[in-house]
Amino acid sequence: MDIDRFLSDRSRLMKASEIRELLKWVNENVISFGGGMPDPSSFPVKEIMEITRDVLSAKAEKALQYGTTGGILELKEELAKFMGKVGIKINGPEDIIITVGSQEALDIIGRLFINPGDYIITESPTYLAALQAFRIYGPRMVGIPMDSEGVRVDLLEEAVRKIINDGGKLKFIYVVPTGQNPTGITMSDERRKALLDVASRYDLAIVEDDPYGYIYFGDDEPPARLKAMDSEGRVIYLSTFSKIAAPGLRLGWVAASSEVIRWFELAKQSIDLHTSTLNQYIAAELLRRGVIEKNIPRTKEIYRSKRDLMLQALSEYMPSGVSWTRPSAGMFIWLTTPERIDTGEMLGTAIKKYGVAYVPGKSFYPNEERHNDMRLNFTYPTPQQIFEGIKRLALVIAEYLNA
Amino acid sequence: MDIDRFLSDRSRLMKASEIRELLKWVNENVISFGGGMPDPSSFPVKEIMEITRDVLSAKAEKALQYGTTGGILELKEELAKFMGKVGIKINGPEDIIITVGSQEALDIIGRLFINPGDYIITESPTYLAALQAFRIYGPRMVGIPMDSEGVRVDLLEEAVRKIINDGGKLKFIYVVPTGQNPTGITMSDERRKALLDVASRYDLAIVEDDPYGYIYFGDDEPPARLKAMDSEGRVIYLSTFSKIAAPGLRLGWVAASSEVIRWFELAKQSIDLHTSTLNQYIAAELLRRGVIEKNIPRTKEIYRSKRDLMLQALSEYMPSGVSWTRPSAGMFIWLTTPERIDTGEMLGTAIKKYGVAYVPGKSFYPNEERHNDMRLNFTYPTPQQIFEGIKRLALVIAEYLNA
Numbered sequence: 102m103d104i105d106r107f108l109s110d111r112s113r114l115m116k117a118s119e120i121r122e123l124l125k126w127v128n129e130n131v132i133s134f135g136g137g138m139p140d141p142s143s144f145p146v147k148e149i150m151e152i153t154r155d156v157l158s159a160k161a162e163k164a165l166q167y168g169t170t171g172g173i174l175e176l177k178e179e180l181a182k183f184m185g186k187v188g189i190k191i192n193g194p195e196d197i198i199i200t201v202g203s204q205e206a207l208d209i210i211g212r213l214f215i216n217p218g219d220y221i222i223t224e225s226p227t228y229l230a231a232l233q234a235f236r237i238y239g240p241r242m243v244g245i246p247m248d249s250e251g252v253r254v255d256l257l258e259e260a261v262r263k264i265i266n267d268g269g270k271l272k273f274i275y276v277v278p279t280g281q282n283p284t285g286i287t288m289s290d291e292r293r294k295a296l297l298d299v300a301s302r303y304d305l306a307i308v309e310d311d312p313y314g315y316i317y318f319g320d321d322e323p324p325a326r327l328k329a330m331d332s333e334g335r336v337i338y339l340s341t342f343s344k345i346a347a348p349g350l351r352l353g354w355v356a357a358s359s360e361v362i363r364w365f366e367l368a369k370q371s372i373d374l375h376t377s378t379l380n381q382y383i384a385a386e387l388l389r390r391g392v393i394e395k396n397i398p399r400t401k402e403i404y405r406s407k408r409d410l411m412l413q414a415l416s417e418y419m420p421s422g423v424s425w426t427r428p429s430a431g432m433f434i435w436l437t438t439p440e441r442i443d444t445g446e447m448l449g450t451a452i453k454k455y456g457v458a459y460v461p462g463k464s465f466y467p468n469e470e471r472h473n474d475m476r477l478n479f480t481y482p483t484p485q486q487i488f489e490g491i492k493r494l495a496l497v498i499a500e501y502l503n504a
Numbered sequence: 505m506d507i508d509r510f511l512s513d514r515s516r517l518m519k520a521s522e523i524r525e526l527l528k529w530v531n532e533n534v535i536s537f538g539g540g541m542p543d544p545s546s547f548p549v550k551e552i553m554e555i556t557r558d559v560l561s562a563k564a565e566k567a568l569q570y571g572t573t574g575g576i577l578e579l580k581e582e583l584a585k586f587m588g589k590v591g592i593k594i595n596g597p598e599d600i601i602i603t604v605g606s607q608e609a610l611d612i613i614g615r616l617f618i619n620p621g622d623y624i625i626t627e628s629p630t631y632l633a634a635l636q637a638f639r640i641y642g643p644r645m646v647g648i649p650m651d652s653e654g655v656r657v658d659l660l661e662e663a664v665r666k667i668i669n670d671g672g673k674l675k676f677i678y679v680v681p682t683g684q685n686p687t688g689i690t691m692s693d694e695r696r697k698a699l700l701d702v703a704s705r706y707d708l709a710i711v712e713d714d715p716y717g718y719i720y721f722g723d724d725e726p727p728a729r730l731k732a733m734d735s736e737g738r739v740i741y742l743s744t745f746s747k748i749a750a751p752g753l754r755l756g757w758v759a760a761s762s763e764v765i766r767w768f769e770l771a772k773q774s775i776d777l778h779t780s781t782l783n784q785y786i787a788a789e790l791l792r793r794g795v796i797e798k799n800i801p802r803t804k805e806i807y808r809s810k811r812d813l814m815l816q817a818l819s820e821y822m823p824s825g826v827s828w829t830r831p832s833a834g835m836f837i838w839l840t841t842p843e844r845i846d847t848g849e850m851l852g853t854a855i856k857k858y859g860v861a862y863v864p865g866k867s868f869y870p871n872e873e874r875h876n877d878m879r880l881n882f883t884y885p886t887p888q889q890i891f892e893g894i895k896r897l898a899l900v901i902a903e904y905l906n907a
Contacts, residue, residue: 165750347568
């Protein structure tokens with residue numbers, strides 16, 4: 102049976118990532134900075150074991166049964182307290198929905214809001230998997246350049262005005278304000294205020310994707326969440342247990358007005374009925390018993406020391422003309438080579454000849470053609486791999502610069 | 505902020521179910537046959553506890569980490585063996601994807617195959633949540649009547665011919681062949697052969713949704729899966745751990761050609777990256793250690809005895825003119841009242857005056873207007889509740905018949 106003739110037009114928008122194809126070459130002799138995985142030593146394994154035992158002893162008939170689409174009340178109540186500590190105030194559990202990682206929230210956002218031809222605005226570059234999630238709903242994506250303080254809100258306002266003048270429908274602005282994926286940049290307080298101000302003046306919705314905010318490891322205080330500064334209910338806030346506990350639980354959440362959450366529930370019901378009840382009970386206990394609060398400083402320390410190592414290795418080995426970011430949060434350093442290098446083209450050599458892998462920058466741009474950046478993950482590789490890998494990366498870049 | 509003006513056209517197709525609204529009236533004084541939950545005493549709780557401990561002791565760094573979109577190899581290999589025992593032969597793990605319950609598979613099917621205006625064929629009545637999942641992709645749905653042997657394949661072939669003659673695009677035929685939800689009907693062997701024959705002659709794809717096949721509790725041998733009879737790769741097979749282990753794990757799977765599975769992986773990647781790794785390892789061990797195989801006869805026994813109880817209560821209490829199915833699999837009995845009763849209209853009285861709830865039949869029909877059926881779940885209520893609830897239901901029906 103020929104499956105192609107049954108496919109929807111939508112399916113043609115789903116592309117196997119070229120990067121994934123190349124990363125298949127990665128074997129045990131290759132040091133990979135290509136992934137986006139946390140350090141497994143940050144997982145609270147013993148506590149998850151104890152909690153699972155306790156949950157199954159006390160309420161297996163609930164924890165193994167179907168649950169409501171929005172998520173279990175215990176978890177939503179714990180999350181309300183957890184977010185409260187960083188200044189996010191919500192009205193109650195009806196302002197939260199539990200999702201299968203934040204990825205599911207991104208898909209639901211596309212599903213709920215995007216008609217083909219609608220506009221959305223993102224940072225440029227931005228999170229690759231958000232682009233993938235939104236893309237299949239057919240939006241026009243406008244990427245706004247960033248500098249060291251985050252997205253250029255002045256350029257963003259210009260873009261908003263242009264879209265409105267052209268009669269376009271702007272559905273939302275998507276940002277990862279803290280430890281952005283892929284750049285590692287954290288948006289400054291001023292920019293956050295300016296962004297909310299633009300949203301207010303033009304009556305816009307903001308999607309704040311905050312996977313890394315709770316693991317801020319900079320020396321200064323982390324800036325406030327957009328959601329905490331939002332007095333007009335414009336911010337749809339996304340976060341995840343993947344970095345504060347463990348990705349394998351596949352748990353994320355959304356905080357927004359109860360009206361928005363009801364739409365999320367309607368959408369989620371037909372996607373997967375609800376998120377794993379067992380995992381939700383585990384997460385509720387991880388919060389209630391303070392495991393996550395105790396785990397966060399430990400995780401910050403791991404991330405900070407690995408970031409420092411990578412920064413040290415970079416300054417030690419990189420040829421001149423190469424620059425990179427110094428993240429205070431997140432899992433990535435963004436490296437920019439001189440213009441004459443195409444990092445996508447170079448990846449094959451990096452993997453096969455030098456035994457080092459990264460993600461070329463190109464795929465992170467919604468609608469620009471930039472070819473000389475790359476994303477480096479510093480949380481998963483070991484300290485030794487970080488040093489050795491950056492050394493190898495410097496060699497391949499040097500080879501291409503001298504070619 | 506007014507959220508309505510940001511919503512997509514697609515969102516207007518997501519409807520809060522009226523039934524859910526009514527079922528909100530259900531409290532501890534109401535006996536509900538409205539849900540679709542398994543008996544919690546069928547969950548292998550102790551074994552899940554032991555397995556979780558063992559998995560987290562042996563490989564927490566994998567079980568709590570991100571995984572591949574298709575699912576973990578261990579689970580796919582166990583599933584290949586498990587399906588092999590009921591005659592389903594696949595080429596290897598590349599023919600399987602692990603999903604968040606089968607509901608996610610239903611959504612992915614809609615996403616991959618349905619363009620607005622395409623045709624799909626379903627049984628009539630059919631699984632409500634499949635209708636919801638497909639509906640947001642804008643198909644034209646054609647429901648084919650059933651009799652006690654399952655879907656009327658003669659009528660189905662007529663419908664196929666009509667669609668083709670009209671120049672329509674028929675994307676797939678969706679069936680729940682064993683212990684169908686909502687009717688409890690199991691499609692006969694002959695009908696299965698006839699269905700595959702039609703699919704072959706007209707070059708069609710079949711979606712076989714098989715949540716209940718492994719808990720067949722009839723006295724005869726269960727009929728072969730369509731997938732086991734399919735020599736042309738036409739069948740996309742869906743099943744779930746919700747009935748053979750526990751729904752709270754939110755684990756389902758799809759078996760199809762590797763080409764189809766690759767499309768599923770592409771779609772799933774942007775929906776939620778992957779299914780919970782921890783839960784997948786738990787399920788792999790439940791299969792490997794034979795827990796599921798041991799649990800199935802026990803679960804069958806629970807289901808069979810509760811079905812028998814409900815059948816007994818129905819014949820004892822129901823007024824004449826009321827008829828119902830006698831399922832050999834699944835979790836539901838389908839009850840039909842005389843035409844002058846509208847079960848949707850009657851539900852309010854049933855809940856508020858008599859303290860009994862059910863799901864009115866109307867929502868299970870893709871495009872018919874039938875108002876005098878209802879779905880009764882017999883797996884979740886206790887034996888006492890089954891007797892008392894059916895007694896109450898007979899009273900409300902009698903009241904409406906005499907009105």
